[in-house]
Amino acid sequence: MNRELKSLSVVVPGLNEADTLPLLYDKLVTVLGKGSWQLEIVFVDDGSTDGSAEICEELHRKDPRFQFVSLSRNFGHQRALTAGLDFCTGQAVVAMDADLQDPPEVVLEMIARWQAGVDVVYGKRRSRQGETAFKRATAAAYYRIMRFLSGMPLPADTGDFRLMDRVVVDNLGQLREQGRFMRGLVHWVGFRQEALLYDRHPRAAGTTKYPLVKMLRFAWDGITSFSTMPLRLATWCGFGVFVLALLLIIIYAVRKLVFNDNLVPGWTALFLSVIGFGGLQMFFIGLLGEYVARCFNEVKGRPLYLVRGASLKVPPRPSE
Ligand code: UDP
Ligand code: MG
Secondary structure (H helix, E strand, C coil): CCCCCCEEEEEEEECCCCCCHHHHHHHHHHHHCCCCCEEEEEEEECCCCCCHHHHHHHHHHHCCCEEEEEECCCCCHHHHHHHHHHHCCCCEEEECCCCCCCCCHHHHHHHHHHHCCCCEEEEEEEEECCCCHHHHHHHHHHHHHHHHHHCCCCCCCEEEEEEEEHHHHHHHCCCCCCCCCHHHHHHHHCCCEEEEEEEECCCCCCCCCCCHHHHHHHHHHHHHHHCCHHHHHHHHHHHHHHHHHHHHHHHHHHHHHCCCCCCCCCHHHHHHHHHHHHHHHHHHHHHHHHHHHHHHHHHHCCCCCCEEEECCCCCCCCCC
C-alpha cells in the first residue's frame, strides 16, 4: 500500500510556552512545511498567562498555516490535546509537545510509515536527554506496573508523540471520558500501530509544566481509568485475611475447648491486629472512594474543555 498524504496537522498543546512558541513554529515550518502536503499547525493554548495568546494571533496573521485554539482556562495537557484533535482537519495528525523535546524530523519518518499503511506510528524513546535519573526510573517502573494492573500491553517509553490516521483521530474523538489518559485511549482504539524509535531532546526553552504532583495525578488517572485491578487486589487481600481469621478461630477454639487453655497473655497481638487491620480497611475504603469519585465525575458529564476563541471553525465532529 502506498498512501498519498494530502494534508498534515500538527497538534501542540501548550501551557505558558511563550518562550518556545516562535522556535516551535520556525522548526515545524522548516521541517514539515516543504512537503507535498498541506501543513496545518494547531496550537492549543491551555489557559496560558504569559502572553502566548498574543503570539498565537501574531503567528496566525503572518502565516495562516498556524492555527490556534484558546481554552477558557487551564484544563490540563490531556484535555488540551483532545481539543486540538477535535479541531484539526488533516488526513494524518501528529501530536507533540510544545517544547521540541520530540524532534519534528522524526515526523518525516512517521509519515513514511503512514504512507506504507500504518495507522498509528508512536514515538518510542531510545534515549531521554535532559531528564533526571529519578524521572527515568519512575517512568520505567510505572509502565511495568500499568501493564500488570491493566493487563493491557501499553508500550513502555512512549508519550503522546505520535502520528495518527484520520480514522483513528475520529474514533478517538468519540471517547469523551473525563479521566483522560490519551496514550492508553489511542492504544485501545486499535488499528495498525507501530513504534518508531527516536532520541528525545532536552526542552528547547522554558521549564517543565509537569511538576511532580501533577505527574503523580496523571499516573494515577492512567491506572484508575484503565484498570479495576486495585479493587480486585483489595478483594483478594480481604479474602486472605478472612481465611487466616478462620484458621485462627479454629486453632484457638480447639485450644480453649479441648485443652482448656486460658489465654490471658496476648494483648500485644490483639492490639497490633486491631490497628493493622483497621489501617488496611481504611486504605481499601479510600481506594473504593477513588473509583466512586471517578464515577461521580463521569456522571456529571461536563464538557472536557471550553473554548474562548479559535482561528479554526468549531468542528462538527464529536458532540459535547
Ligand atoms: N501542558 C499543557 N497543559 C498543562 C501542562 C502542560 O498544555 O496543564 C503542555 C506543555 O506546555 C507541553 C506539554 O504539555 O507542551 C508537556 O509538558 P512538559 O514538557 O512541561 O512536560 P515534561 O516533558 O517536562 O514531562
Ligand atoms: Mg517536555
